[in-house]
Amino acid sequence: MGSFERMTMIRIGLISLILSLISGPTAWLIASTSAQNEIVQLAMEESKRILLHFDSNKISKGVLLSKARIAATGLSGGMFDIAEIYDQDGGKLAESMTTDGSKIEDQLPSHGKPSYIDAFYESVKLEEGLWVLRVFVPLKDALEKEVFGYFEGVRIVPDWQRKSIESSAIRTAIITALASLACGVAIFPIVLKLSKDNKKKAYQILDSHIAMMEALGRAIAKRDSDTGTHNYRVAWIAARIGEEFGLKGEAMQALIIGSFLHDVGKIGIPDSILLKKGKLDPDEMAIMKTHVNLGEEIVNGIGWLGGAHQVVAGHHEKWDGSGYPRSLAGREIPRLARIFAVADVFDALSSKRPYKDPFPFDHVIDILKKNNGLHFDPEVIDVFLKIAKGIHDRLRNISEKDARDLLTDKIKLHFWS
Numbered sequence: 001m002g003s004f005e006r007m008t009m010i011r012i013g014l015i016s017l018i019l020s021l022i023s024g025p026t027a028w029l030i031a032s033t034s035a036q037n038e039i040v041q042l043a044m045e046e047s048k049r050i051l052l053h054f055d056s057n058k059i060s061k062g063v064l065l066s067k068a069r070i071a072a073t074g075l076s077g078g079m080f081d082i083a084e085i086y087d088q089d090g091g092k093l094a095e096s097m098t099t100d101g102s103k104i105e106d107q108l109p110s111h112g113k114p115s116y117i118d119a120f121y122e123s124v125k126l127e128e129g130l131w132v133l134r135v136f137v138p139l140k141d142a143l144e145k146e147v148f149g150y151f152e153g154v155r156i157v158p159d160w161q162r163k164s165i166e167s168s169a170i171r172t173a174i175i176t177a178l179a180s181l182a183c184g185v186a187i188f189p190i191v192l193k194l195s196k197d198n199k200k201k202a203y204q205i206l207d208s209h210i211a212m213m214e215a216l217g218r219a220i221a222k223r224d225s226d227t228g229t230h231n232y233r234v235a236w237i238a239a240r241i242g243e244e245f246g247l248k249g250e251a252m253q254a255l256i257i258g259s260f261l262h263d264v265g266k267i268g269i270p271d272s273i274l275l276k277k278g279k280l281d282p283d284e285m286a287i288m289k290t291h292v293n294l295g296e297e298i299v300n301g302i303g304w305l306g307g308a309h310q311v312v313a314g315h316h317e318k319w320d321g322s323g324y325p326r327s328l329a330g331r332e333i334p335r336l337a338r339i340f341a342v343a344d345v346f347d348a349l350s351s352k353r354p355y356k357d358p359f360p361f362d363h364v365i366d367i368l369k370k371n372n373g374l375h376f377d378p379e380v381i382d383v384f385l386k387i388a389k390g391i392h393d394r395l396r397n398i399s400e401k402d403a404r405d406l407l408t409d410k411i412k413l414h415f416w417s
Helices: 003-050 061-076 099-107 159-223 229-244 249-260 264-268 282-289 291-300 303-314 335-350 361-370 378-395 400-416
Strands: 082-087 092-097 120-125 131-140 147-156
Touching: 061 082, 061 092, 082 099, 092 099, 099 147, 159 229, 159 249, 159 264, 229 249, 229 335, 229 378, 229 400, 249 303, 249 335, 249 400, 264 291, 282 291, 291 303, 303 335, 335 361, 335 378, 361 378
Parallel strands: none
Antiparallel strands: 082 092, 082 147, 120 131, 131 147
């Protein structure tokens, strides 16, 4: 299993676990509340049944009190441990309670004179682990418009019922949590397959992009009477310097592409100038310098090559401002172009070219040091000198195929990982 698959598995596992931790307690709360509601609904229905014909507006005061006592006694002996009946003004007409109800009456919070118009309930935890449900029911006429009294009842939830509610809620919570985890297990292979398909397509697109990049590089090399090895070497050297600077992701990808295609604009330079063996005259040099602008136009016109712009546009700029085409100086020059400048000159001096033999390593380093702060960024030189010998030894007499393999490894590392 690759790093991406492991990361995907970990993420799905974490999400499933979080969902289970959230959904479990939520399901417990919902199940517990639902069970309480069922008890309350039964209690309310019971109270309404007994109080069905209890209308304080239609009977005398004496009969009202008698009926209220009878109703309260009946309710306290059934679903409730405490039953209280009030008239429409909130005055208490009757109260009845069981032995257990009398023990807890003083522990209940007081709500004052009743004046509500809708039924409701509250769950209260008392001392010694007792759990009670308080029901508040307005007594209304047959049309459910006018309130003519109030009933308030208290039910002590027995241990067997409390345990039944809790066990049912726990079972629901466990099932919900397990369902969340099972969902994650079921989703993982689907996500993994889709991810692999997307990754495969992304690799195919990347392969086509890299093939296009190499085709452009070979076209440039052929026009410039080069084998093309220079492009592979200089891109690899620039990547090594970039790694020392901690470049990653898009920045490293832009450095590699830009280094490989730094001279792409030479495609537009006439052969009479590009292949001239002698020194170019001022007019010819002016035309040669236009390859930078031509290169910018090429890479800016191809979306995935856009990141190469920094190197292509700035690879002939110099730290002291004497370069071209914009005479940028110091940190005005894009960082990737400053890195490439060191890699390019080092490779040019260290490699055999049609017009020269490779310079000895120490001589190359002397030239770089002499141009430190003039052509090159001192910070880049400081970093490069630490790895220069290893780079020189690795690239000495390297073939184009081996140079390509080296760069391919960097591309896999920074484009595919």
